[in-house]
Amino acid sequence: MSIDFKNTIIKKHIMEGNFGLEKESLRITPEGNLSHTKHPFTGNPNMERDFCENQTELITDVFHSVDAVWDEIAKLHYDAVDQLLKLDTGKEYLWPFSNPPYVKGENDIPIAKYSGELKQKEIYREYLASKYGKKKMLFSGIHFNFSFPDVILEEGWKNSEFETLKEYKNYIYLDLAKKVTSYTWLIVYLTAASPLMDGSFFQDDDIGRSVARDYGSARCSEIGYWNEFVPLLDYTNLDTYISSIEKYIEEGSLKEISELYYPVRLKPKGANSLEALKEKGVNHIELRMIDLNPLSPVGIKKEDLYFLHLFIVYLLSLKDSNFEYYEQLMAIRNEKNAAKYESRGMWIEVGWNQSIPIRDIAFDILFDMELFFCKLGLEDAIECIRYQLQKVIHTEKRYVVQIKKQFGEQYVEKGLELIKNYAEGS
DSSP: OOSSSTTTTHHHHHTTOOOEEEEEEEEEOOOOBBOOOSSTTTTTTTTOOOOTTTTEEEOOOBBHHHHHHHHHHHHHHHHHHHHHTTTOOOOOOEEOSSOOOOOOOOOOOOOOOGGGGHHHHHHHHHHHHHHOOOOTTTTEEEEEEEOOOOHHHHHHHHTTOSSSSSHHHHHHHHHHHHHHHTHHHHHHHOOOBBBBBGGTTTTTOTTEEEEEOOOOOOGGGTTTTOOHHHHOOSSSSSHHHHHHHHHHTTTTSSSSGGGOOOOOOEOOSSSHHHHHHHHHOOEEEEEEEEEOTTTTTTTOOOOHHHHHHHHHHHHHSSSOOOOHHHHHEEEHHHHHHHTOGGGGEEEEEEEEEEEEEEHHHHHHHHOOOHHHHTTOOTTTHHHHHHHHHHHHHHHHGGGHHHHHHTTOOHHHHHHHHHHHHHHHHO
């Protein structure tokens, strides 16, 4: 066990943490087309751009509770919505889905523009566009950033064999990264919210036709934003982990660390670079597989944020593993499989030639989580876990099923109605 949950101090603070969110959304016109205006939030570090000029990224500061970080992402969201309604160039909206609305070909997707010292950002985006195509860059989602409070890490270190707190922290977050990656399929299954697409994503001239393939989360599926290969990482320690990424950069498979399209990232404090990670060590873990949820005006339900925190705590209680290469390959296959729409076709690999239906294994894990938090005396966690259990027991409560039923054959048209109603209510 990485952390002794029986330790009085650790148990007292286990539900605390440091939380941050990043939420990507496409700016669109009232007709459902991609916006071609310049980024309207210049000078606000909490409202940036991602790949394209019209892909707004809302970035919270760090907060010490799920409630506080959710309040902040909601405030940023509503501030952005309000500003977009008042643009001199005409009203715009934030598209509420991870999958884009109408796309009129690659030329309809404007790469974010930079100048001066930041020009390299634009050059890097041009590189990504030529390698992966612009359309995949339109997938938008939410990144969940988390770190444990200092009191837990310091208490855990006192009772460990590590010489320095930095070494202990690196070990804890490497251990956590392995486990989250192994179980990312469960997060995808429970939070997937993108079962519909416009036909123009696949063919430029197929605008206006709602497409429902067997995807619950297209961005996490086989057609999503992945590297051209499955990165295999060495989790022995932080140095070997960094070296395994450097190998891909040196051989030209990756241009830099930000091109590592992996469900989980370990990040240093400040600028994200391998040099900073090596020098400063791991500061926090980033989970990158969460869809925008149009069933929430803000794009994510607070219940799911609570669950992500509980799941991280629970995973840390599980036995450590080496996370061999075959297990890493299996983890990515499982995530892509969990990104499908139809539960009956989802089987999770648990070993060589051994698979279990996703609902069976999901139920077992969530039930085990209940027992874990009951033993810790954290009764408040049970309600959150049972919220997730309902999606497993009653598949009609999965977001993908509700969204497909609600938006059906009119994905963009009904999506426009939704965001206009949300905007008027903001």
